[in-house]
Amino acid sequence: MGCPKVKRPCVRSSLSDIASSTRPAEGTTSMLFSKDSRKWYQPTELPQLYQLMQEHSHEAVKLVNGDTAKGVYKKDGPYQVLIDVKGIPDLYEVTMGPNGLKVFSNVTLSSLINCLKQYSVQSPSYNIIARHLLKVANWPVRNAGGWAGNLMMKWKHREFESDVFVAFEVAGAKVTVADIAELSTYTPVQFLNVNMKGKNAHTYVSAGFRVRLKALDSKQLVESISMVYTGINRTFVHALATEKYLQGKDITSNVTLQGALTTLDKEIIPDEDNPLLASAEYRKSLALGLFYKFFLSLLSEGVVSPCNRSAICTLERPISTGKQTFSSRPEEYLLTKPMPKLNAHKQTSGEAEFINDLLPLPNELFAMFVLSTEGNATINHIDSTAAMNVPGAVAVLQASDIPGSNTFMPPPYMVEEILSSGPVLYAGQPIALCLADSQHRALEVVEVVKVTYQDQKPPIVTLDEAIEKKSFYPSPGKGLLVGDPAGAISESPCKIEGEVRAGEQYHFHMETQICRCVPTEDGLDVQAASQWLDLAQQAIAGAIGIPAME
Numbered sequence: 312m313g314c315p316k317v318k319r320p321c322v323r324s325s326l327s328d329i330a331s332s333t334r335p336a337e338g339t340t341s342m343l344f345s346k347d348s349r350k351w352y353q354p355t356e357l358p359q360l361y362q363l364m365q366e367h368s369h370e371a372v373k374l375v376n377g378d379t380a381k382g383v384y385k386k387d388g389p390y391q392v393l394i395d396v397k398g399i400p401d402l403y404e405v406t407m408g409p410n411g412l413k414v415f416s417n418v419t420l421s422s423l424i425n426c427l428k429q430y431s432v433q434s435p436s437y438n439i440i441a442r443h444l445l446k447v448a449n450w451p452v453r454n455a456g457g458w459a460g461n462l463m464m465k466w467k468h469r470e471f472e473s474d475v476f477v478a479f480e481v482a483g484a485k486v487t488v489a490d491i492a493e494l495s496t497y498t499p500v501q502f503l504n505v506n507m508k509g510k511n512a513h514t515y516v517s518a519g520f521r522v523r524l525k526a527l528d529s530k531q532l533v534e535s536i537s538m539v540y541t542g543i544n545r546t547f548v549h550a551l552a553t554e555k556y557l558q559g560k561d562i563t564s565n566v567t568l569q570g571a572l573t574t575l576d577k578e579i580i581p582d583e584d585n586p587l588l589a590s591a592e593y594r595k596s597l598a599l600g601l602f603y604k605f606f607l608s609l610l611s612e613g614v615v616s617p618c619n620r621s622a623i624c625t626l627e628r629p630i631s632t633g634k635q636t637f638s639s640r641p642e643e644y645l646l647t648k649p650m651p652k653l654n655a656h657k658q659t660s661g662e663a664e665f666i667n668d669l670l671p672l673p674n675e676l677f678a679m680f681v682l683s684t685e686g687n688a689t690i691n692h693i694d695s696t697a698a699m700n701v702p703g704a705v706a707v708l709q710a711s712d713i714p715g716s717n718t719f720m721p722p723p724y725m726v727e728e729i730l731s732s733g734p735v736l737y738a739g740q741p742i743a744l745c746l747a748d749s750q751h752r753a754l755e756v757v758e759v760v761k762v763t764y765q766d767q768k769p770p771i772v773t774l775d776e777a778i779e780k781k782s783f784y785p786s787p788g789k790g791l792l793v794g795d796p797a798g799a800i801s802e803s804p805c806k807i808e809g810e811v812r813a814g815e816q817y818h819f820h821m822e823t824q825i826c827r828c829v830p831t832e833d834g835l836d837v838q839a840a841s842q843w844l845d846l847a848q849q850a851i852a853g854a855i856g857i858p859a860m861e
């Protein structure tokens with residue numbers, strides 16, 4: 312049978328081949344797919360799920376619901392068994408009983424927030440918990456992701472700043488874990504230490520507080536208090552020393568507030584081992600600020616001074632609006648006439664087709680970079696032996712495999728290597744390119760390429776270090792001088808000297824890059840997501856050693 316699109320014989324697997332890989336597993340009717348020692352199940356009842364978990368208790372198992380954790384921990388796995396739990400009706404139950412709200416694990420965060428608001432008459436804390444959960448990620452993530460998956464991320468990665476964990480712990484919630492034999496109930500803190508084998512807007516700091524007060528004359532005494540944090544370090548959950556200090560104290564006294572802040576400042580010790588997090592100083596300041604905000608909210612308006620009262624309010628940002636105005640000359644229309652660009656409607660409606668929307672071509676290969684893990688070093692050896700044993704692996708290309716010029720900046724620009732030929736200028740520099748028959752397989756190949764380094768030197772990360780080691784960028788050219796700045800400064804009545812420093816930033820790239828290259832009879836057809844197409848054309852032509860026009 313021929314394919315009507317590419318006019319070639321169809322190479323799709325026969326129906327019998329497909330059926331053999333999706334037939335039910337022995338003893339169960341819930342298997343959807345099985346290939347390369349990986350299995351995908353979709354049970355429809357809780358007993359089926361328990362049975363599957365028991366059968367695969369010695370394998371890496373992942374329960375799939377919203378699967379939004381990929382956005383945070385992309386390298387989790389690999390898993391031999393994946394179980395889609397979305398088809399189990401019992402896991403969507405929400406009931407309100409004498410002991411409070413009971414919410415099962417498939418309930419999304421958005422649904423949980425709605426339920427808390429619906430039953431807020433049962434407990435004033437429900438609205439507060441709902442407002443806290445609205446800080447989790449964004450609406451699309453909350454619509455897909457479940458509260459249980461969020462807790463599981465916290466269970467597996469203690470450094471994860473889980474707003475769900477904070478809200479549940481401070482509210483005194485209980486978490487029930489089930490398997491084929493029993494049900495066990497834990498507090499959220501206890502849950503973090505449960506052995507789960509066989510059960511398998513990201514914040515900087517998240518905090519939750521719960522307090523019971525007792526009025527005595529004009530005083531407000533603390534009977535009990537719970538202070539829960541995440542984002543401080545891997546082990547810090549309760550501010551125990553501050554909780555102990557506040558017991559029996561009068562919150563209307565400024566001495567109490569200052570003493571609590573001093574105690575909290577001493578016991579909050581943020582870790583500094585993750586460079587992508589905000590600084591330890593900022594996170595400590597944020598933790599203290601959140602407590603201060605909560606403390607003021609407990610006090611009556613007459614106790615808090617007007618200059619401090621605004622700290623109580625939650626900042627609400629309204630929906631952004633914008634308006635564009637154009638100056639034009641009607642007598643010159645169509646020139647200068649304001650009008651939408653030709654593809655604006657398709658882009659805003661989602662109809663525009665981007666490179667990532669294109670279906671793969673027959674025999675298409677996928678490429679992923681191997682990135683350096685060292686900076687300011689030299690590559691000693693790249694070992695791709697294990698990588699080439701990954702199913703679907705095709706090649707691991709190095710700088711020596713580039714037939715043309717190893718630079719993506721053609722003359723007259725300075726050479727910037729496509730793949731490092733030896734010197735490593737920064738951590739994250741591309742040093743090899745892995746090719747495989749799928750993107751997933753290409754990522755697997757990248758993970759097993761082994762790179763060793765030599766001549767490692769401390770990286771230069773500040774201006775002072777660069778000046779000390781005389782590491783300067785080449786001069787961009789002759790300076791532009793307008794007027795007489797030296798004379799103007801010398802005649803100025805006031806002269807101010809100093810310096811302003813802007814620290815480094817972790818860039819969040821909204822413009823992710825993708826490119827597809829298709830060989831043609833007379834050259835190469837390149838589809839590149841780039842704003843500088845002529846530079847991309849020159850760089851690719853130079854790298855593969857053909858004229859740019861081809």
